Amino acid sequence: MNYLNSTNNQYGGTYVSPKNLPDSSAAFVSQLKESLTIWQTQKIKVVWIKIPNARAKLLPLLYQAGFINHHCDLNFMMLTLRLEEGAVIPPFAKHTIGVGGLVINDNNELLTVREKDHIKTHPHNWKFPGGMLDPYEHIEHGVIREVLEETSIQTEFHSFIGFRHHHQGQFSTSNIYAVCRLKPLTLDITIQESEIFDAKWFPIEDYLADEKIGKYNQQILQSALKHSGLKNINLPGYMPSDQDYEVFMTP
CATH class of the missing domain: 3.90.79.10 (Nucleoside Triphosphate Pyrophosphohydrolase)
Structure with missing residues (x-):
């Protein structure tokens, strides 16, 4: 499988769980590139990817692809990417x-x-x-x-x-x-x-x-x-x- 397995939500977004991240950074880059093409074809509005601390080396790769930080806790960082112009990204708890x-x-x-x-x-x-x-x-x-x-x-x-x-x-x-x-x-x-x-x-x-x-x-x-x-x-x-x-x- 050369793409990231993700779960779609009712708002037109899709979510990549940590369990679906490949082991190597090279594989991640390849799968992310292919996935972005697929998600755009599927008219996905917003992508969410959760990165646990142990996989922090993937963060610069996501930033290079245009992802931004959304929220975090002691154990993970949640990043998001808007694929459809004007799509709503709800703010995190304030x-x-x-x-x-x-x-x-x-x-x-x-x-x-x-x-x-x-x-x-x-x-x-x-x-x-x-x-x-x-x-x-x-x-x-x-x-x-x-x-x-x-x-x-x-x-x-x-x-x-x-x-x-x-x-x-x-x-x-x-x-x-x-x-x-x-x-x-x-x-x-x-x-x-x-x-x-x-x-x-x-x-x-x-x-x-x-x-x-x-x-x-x-x-x-x-x-x-x-x-x-x-x-x-x-x-x-x-x-x-x-x-x-x-x-x-x-x-």
Whole structure:
């Protein structure tokens, strides 16, 4: 076979999997040249080729053929080539998702932390414990995990309160910061010493009255006190597995 075996998609594109790459660079060049002719005859709009790290020597050959980088992770680079003028190449994901846990105990106190990274520049930045979601992690699971890691407080999910969207995230990405209300199951705080400077249960009245506290945190706390928030709703049959999605809406 003197061409690259590929799989066509519903959008008029075709994809070459790493398992279909020949062993030698010379064979790759030959098969790529023949494949481009075939794909153009078939009126393929866009070609996608995934190159694992172990085959990185193929990258310059693809660049010479006009391919460009589309996205990557720690193990591969995905390249693409537009064969039809004007064909749509969808952009790769440009958002990260962070979570904050709004935890209120029976004494009307809010669980807050101060982070080591910000203690010198923002010494009064008492914020909700939280952090970035892991890949493929649900919001509900991630916010419970982050609160536990930073404060050792065990919680259960109550509701989704709101989110902030901004365009000054890490590595030139946009960021969504989702705040969820959690019910505390324990009360004794033990901080995560690698990231957290200190933590405490902050009386809510004092938190809302403190002019040094971030206005966003105060506003979303007020919202949580007034409204029940959105619940995590199960929709049987919506997707093959409950692990594939989360849906938040009013009950």
